[in-house]
Amino acid sequence: MSEKEPRWPPGVDAAERVRHVALTQTEPQNAGWIATEADVSRDTAVKYLNRMVDQGDLEVTETAEGTCYKPDSITQLLREVRQLAEEHTLDELTQELNAIGEEIDGWKERFGVDSLAELRQSIGSEDLTVEDRHERLEVIEEWEYNVEIRESVQLAISLKSSLSTLGTDSLSGGSSTTLPQEG
Numbered sequence: 001m002s003e004k005e006p007r008w009p010p011g012v013d014a015a016e017r018v019r020h021v022a023l024t025q026t027e028p029q030n031a032g033w034i035a036t037e038a039d040v041s042r043d044t045a046v047k048y049l050n051r052m053v054d055q056g057d058l059e060v061t062e063t064a065e066g067t068c069y070k071p072d073s074i075t076q077l078l079r080e081v082r083q084l085a086e087e088h089t090l091d092e093l094t095q096e097l098n099a100i101g102e103e104i105d106g107w108k109e110r111f112g113v114d115s116l117a118e119l120r121q122s123i124g125s126e127d128l129t130v131e132d133r134h135e136r137l138e139v140i141e142e143w144e145y146n147v148e149i150r151e152s153v154q155l156a157i158s159l160k161s162s163l164s165t166l167g168t169d170s171l172s173g174g175s176s177t178t179l180p181q182e183g
Contacts, residue, residue, distance in 0.1 A: 007039055014040045018048040019057075028061045028068035077152065084156035093157050100146045100153070107139055116143050 008017055017038035022029070035045035049069050052058040058069045084093065113119045119140055123133055 014038065014044050015048050018045050019052065022049060022052060022058055022069055023071050025070060028063055028065075028070040030063075030065045030068045033065075034069065077155075080152050081155040081159060084152055085159045088156070090157060090160055093153050093160070096153050097150060097157075100150045104143060104146060107143060111136065111139070116140065116147070119143065 012020075018034060018040060021034050021037040025034075031045045031049055032042050034049065035042045038045060040048075049058060053060055053069070056072055056075050059072045061068050061070060088096075107119070108114060111119055111122065113122060119136060122128075123136055123140075128136070
Protein backbone atom coordinates (compact mmCIF):
# COMPACT_ATOMS: atom_id res chain seq x y z
CA MET A 1 0.00 0.00 0.00
CA SER A 2 1.48 3.32 -1.04
CA GLU A 3 1.02 6.40 1.03
CA LYS A 4 0.13 9.49 -0.89
CA GLU A 5 1.04 12.87 0.44
CA PRO A 6 -2.00 14.92 1.48
CA ARG A 7 -2.80 17.76 -0.91
CA TRP A 8 -4.59 19.84 1.70
CA PRO A 9 -3.16 21.37 4.88
CA PRO A 10 -4.16 19.63 8.11
CA GLY A 11 -7.43 20.87 9.55
CA VAL A 12 -9.03 21.81 6.23
CA ASP A 13 -12.34 19.94 6.32
CA ALA A 14 -14.34 18.58 3.38
CA ALA A 15 -16.70 21.56 3.24
CA GLU A 16 -13.78 24.02 3.05
CA ARG A 17 -12.06 21.99 0.34
CA VAL A 18 -15.20 21.77 -1.80
CA ARG A 19 -15.84 25.49 -1.28
CA HIS A 20 -12.29 26.42 -2.26
CA VAL A 21 -12.28 24.26 -5.38
CA ALA A 22 -15.74 25.38 -6.53
CA LEU A 23 -15.15 29.10 -5.99
CA THR A 24 -11.76 29.24 -7.68
CA GLN A 25 -12.91 27.89 -11.04
CA THR A 26 -13.41 30.12 -14.06
CA GLU A 27 -15.25 27.47 -16.07
CA PRO A 28 -18.24 25.39 -14.90
CA GLN A 29 -17.17 22.03 -13.43
CA ASN A 30 -19.19 18.92 -12.59
CA ALA A 31 -19.48 17.42 -9.10
CA GLY A 32 -17.18 14.50 -9.94
CA TRP A 33 -14.36 16.78 -11.03
CA ILE A 34 -14.81 19.02 -7.97
CA ALA A 35 -14.90 15.93 -5.71
CA THR A 36 -11.62 14.67 -7.13
CA GLU A 37 -9.93 18.07 -6.73
CA ALA A 38 -11.29 18.48 -3.18
CA ASP A 39 -10.35 14.91 -2.26
CA VAL A 40 -13.89 14.00 -1.17
CA SER A 41 -16.53 11.56 -2.39
CA ARG A 42 -18.90 12.68 -5.13
CA ASP A 43 -21.85 12.49 -2.70
CA THR A 44 -20.04 14.74 -0.24
CA ALA A 45 -19.22 17.22 -3.00
CA VAL A 46 -22.85 17.27 -4.18
CA LYS A 47 -24.06 17.92 -0.62
CA TYR A 48 -21.80 20.94 -0.17
CA LEU A 49 -22.27 22.19 -3.72
CA ASN A 50 -26.05 22.21 -3.28
CA ARG A 51 -25.65 24.17 -0.03
CA MET A 52 -23.52 26.70 -1.86
CA VAL A 53 -26.15 27.00 -4.59
CA ASP A 54 -28.84 27.58 -1.92
CA GLN A 55 -26.64 30.28 -0.32
CA GLY A 56 -26.18 32.05 -3.66
CA ASP A 57 -22.45 31.32 -3.91
CA LEU A 58 -22.72 29.05 -6.97
CA GLU A 59 -24.82 28.84 -10.11
CA VAL A 60 -25.90 25.55 -11.67
CA THR A 61 -25.49 25.22 -15.40
CA GLU A 62 -26.08 22.35 -17.81
CA THR A 63 -23.21 21.52 -20.14
CA ALA A 64 -22.13 18.57 -22.24
CA GLU A 65 -20.57 17.26 -19.00
CA GLY A 66 -24.00 17.31 -17.30
CA THR A 67 -24.85 19.44 -14.28
CA CYS A 68 -21.98 21.79 -13.54
CA TYR A 69 -21.27 24.47 -10.97
CA LYS A 70 -19.64 27.85 -11.30
CA PRO A 71 -19.22 30.83 -8.98
CA ASP A 72 -22.23 33.15 -8.98
CA SER A 73 -21.06 36.25 -10.81
CA ILE A 74 -23.19 38.69 -8.83
CA THR A 75 -22.07 37.31 -5.47
CA GLN A 76 -18.44 37.42 -6.63
CA LEU A 77 -18.80 41.03 -7.79
CA LEU A 78 -20.44 42.14 -4.54
CA ARG A 79 -17.72 40.45 -2.47
CA GLU A 80 -15.03 42.14 -4.54
CA VAL A 81 -16.71 45.55 -4.18
CA ARG A 82 -17.06 45.11 -0.43
CA GLN A 83 -13.43 44.02 -0.10
CA LEU A 84 -12.24 47.05 -2.07
CA ALA A 85 -14.40 49.37 0.05
CA GLU A 86 -13.17 47.79 3.29
CA GLU A 87 -9.49 47.77 2.40
CA HIS A 88 -9.06 51.14 0.69
CA THR A 89 -9.79 54.79 1.35
CA LEU A 90 -11.77 56.95 -1.06
CA ASP A 91 -8.52 58.64 -2.07
CA GLU A 92 -6.86 55.30 -2.85
CA LEU A 93 -9.85 54.15 -4.89
CA THR A 94 -9.91 57.46 -6.78
CA GLN A 95 -6.18 57.16 -7.52
CA GLU A 96 -6.75 53.62 -8.83
CA LEU A 97 -9.46 54.88 -11.19
CA ASN A 98 -7.07 57.55 -12.43
CA ALA A 99 -4.28 54.98 -12.98
CA ILE A 100 -6.65 52.75 -14.95
CA GLY A 101 -7.77 55.70 -17.07
CA GLU A 102 -4.19 56.73 -17.78
CA GLU A 103 -3.23 53.20 -18.81
CA ILE A 104 -6.20 52.92 -21.18
CA ASP A 105 -5.44 56.38 -22.63
CA GLY A 106 -1.86 55.23 -23.21
CA TRP A 107 -3.04 52.19 -25.16
CA LYS A 108 -5.43 54.31 -27.24
CA GLU A 109 -2.57 56.62 -28.19
CA ARG A 110 -0.04 53.81 -28.73
CA PHE A 111 -2.29 51.82 -31.06
CA GLY A 112 -4.17 54.76 -32.61
CA VAL A 113 -7.61 53.55 -31.49
CA ASP A 114 -10.52 55.10 -29.61
CA SER A 115 -11.94 51.98 -27.98
CA LEU A 116 -11.36 48.38 -27.00
CA ALA A 117 -13.60 47.29 -29.89
CA GLU A 118 -11.41 49.22 -32.31
CA LEU A 119 -8.28 47.56 -30.92
CA ARG A 120 -9.93 44.15 -31.38
CA GLN A 121 -10.73 44.96 -34.99
CA SER A 122 -7.16 46.07 -35.64
CA ILE A 123 -5.93 42.50 -35.03
CA GLY A 124 -7.09 41.67 -38.56
CA SER A 125 -4.92 44.34 -40.16
CA GLU A 126 -2.73 42.82 -42.86
CA ASP A 127 0.23 45.07 -42.09
CA LEU A 128 0.72 43.69 -38.55
CA THR A 129 3.46 41.20 -37.77
CA VAL A 130 2.84 38.12 -35.65
CA GLU A 131 4.54 39.91 -32.74
CA ASP A 132 2.32 42.98 -33.20
CA ARG A 133 -0.81 40.83 -33.12
CA HIS A 134 0.41 38.98 -30.05
CA GLU A 135 1.16 42.27 -28.29
CA ARG A 136 -2.31 43.61 -29.13
CA LEU A 137 -3.94 40.42 -27.86
CA GLU A 138 -2.11 40.83 -24.54
CA VAL A 139 -3.20 44.46 -24.29
CA ILE A 140 -6.81 43.47 -25.08
CA GLU A 141 -6.71 41.02 -22.17
CA GLU A 142 -5.30 43.69 -19.83
CA TRP A 143 -7.79 46.29 -21.09
CA GLU A 144 -10.71 43.93 -20.41
CA TYR A 145 -9.38 43.31 -16.90
CA ASN A 146 -9.03 47.06 -16.32
CA VAL A 147 -12.63 47.61 -17.40
CA GLU A 148 -13.82 44.98 -14.89
CA ILE A 149 -11.70 46.43 -12.09
CA ARG A 150 -12.81 49.96 -12.95
CA GLU A 151 -16.45 48.92 -12.53
CA SER A 152 -15.68 47.33 -9.16
CA VAL A 153 -13.73 50.38 -7.96
CA GLN A 154 -16.54 52.71 -9.05
CA LEU A 155 -19.05 50.60 -7.14
CA ALA A 156 -16.79 50.56 -4.07
CA ILE A 157 -16.60 54.35 -4.16
CA SER A 158 -20.37 54.52 -4.49
CA LEU A 159 -20.79 52.11 -1.56
CA LYS A 160 -18.46 54.10 0.68
CA SER A 161 -20.16 57.35 -0.31
CA SER A 162 -23.63 55.92 0.33
CA LEU A 163 -22.64 54.61 3.74
CA SER A 164 -21.11 57.97 4.60
CA THR A 165 -24.28 59.78 3.50
CA LEU A 166 -26.37 57.44 5.63
CA GLY A 167 -24.10 58.13 8.58
CA THR A 168 -23.06 54.53 9.04
CA ASP A 169 -19.66 52.92 8.75
CA SER A 170 -20.53 49.24 8.73
CA LEU A 171 -17.49 48.47 6.56
CA SER A 172 -15.12 48.91 9.48
CA GLY A 173 -16.61 45.98 11.35
CA GLY A 174 -18.73 47.98 13.72
CA SER A 175 -21.52 50.46 13.46
CA SER A 176 -20.86 54.10 14.16
CA THR A 177 -24.53 54.80 14.65
CA THR A 178 -25.82 54.65 18.16
CA LEU A 179 -29.26 55.11 19.58
CA PRO A 180 -29.73 57.89 22.08
CA GLN A 181 -29.95 56.72 25.67
CA GLU A 182 -32.93 57.68 27.75
CA GLY A 183 -32.54 58.84 31.26
